[in-house]
Amino acid sequence: MSVITWRESFPPKPQFAEKDIPDQYGRVFIITGGSSGCGYEVAKAVYNLNGRVYIAARSSENGQQAIQRIKSEPAAQHPSVKSGKGELFFLKLDLNDLSSIKDSAKEFLSRESRLDVIWHNAGVGGVPQGCVTKQGYETHFGVNALAPFLFQHFLNPICLQTASRSDVRPYATRVIWVSSSGHRGSPKPDGVNWDDMNMHSASGLRAIMKYGQSKAMNVMCAYEFARRYGPRGLVSLSLHPGSLKSGFQRNQGSIFKAITKPLLYDQHYGGLTELFAAFNRDVNTTMIDAGGRNGAYIEPWGNWGTMGEHILDGLSNRKTGERLLGAFEIMLKEYIQS
16 A cells, blocks of 8 residues: 555545534633644634634744734634634643653643543654654654653543543544554554664665654554543544645655645645544444444545554554553653653
């Protein structure tokens, strides 16, 4: 299977948009990386649907600018929801520094008693060879995989408490892991280079697998969280938002940019993919292995898709999701217990 499918490259017209989402007043949301790109589109949409929205990002300046922009721009037309009751807040979150993530979660937990949906949307791609996080992890691995898992670890209790509330609709509490079609380019057979997850020594074409592996880990986290917490009412999904015009291309070479530019779509379409994951009603807590959709993978612009065959095979037959989360828990022990 190729890294990106024809359907992902040329998606059908969106069948799901802001107009299909009911009023979100009283519900609480986090969007990591919500100050730009399709994360910004999600934050804008949910705010105008009257949700209480936290934009989690590293730069306070960019976050506050995004908040002001959202408040100044018109809302998408909606047949029944009248905007005006939404709220926007900035939450500092630096995925490049694992030691800071617990404090970010504590700040949120000190302010809220529920969390209805979190989008793990922030991520990096095309990072130059040799770049590492503050703790020395290869940047794709650290920022795209380790840090979101750690942040979610601290937020699991409030997500599960929200799912159990009598005033919360079943299957409406969700954890959304923004992956990429690039997850199909991860190492085989399992999507993870178990002997060296950092893949520091990888170079040339093999270096591309660093990004693919980190995005495969997002798909695997979505599946394993669904398996572990679906029985307690939590829905966990992964997705490819689409090939979009955004700051994500800033690390790519000029030739690659020139080739891919004609194939890129407006970031609003990526926002629709993420909104579908959070608000569609075609899902319950039955796992994909059992004929359901919990733990599933979504394609642009809100279509149920198929994850990489080797990823699903490992998850279903070799318990690779359980293995991955166990490895993360060992790696992050000092930050979990600090």
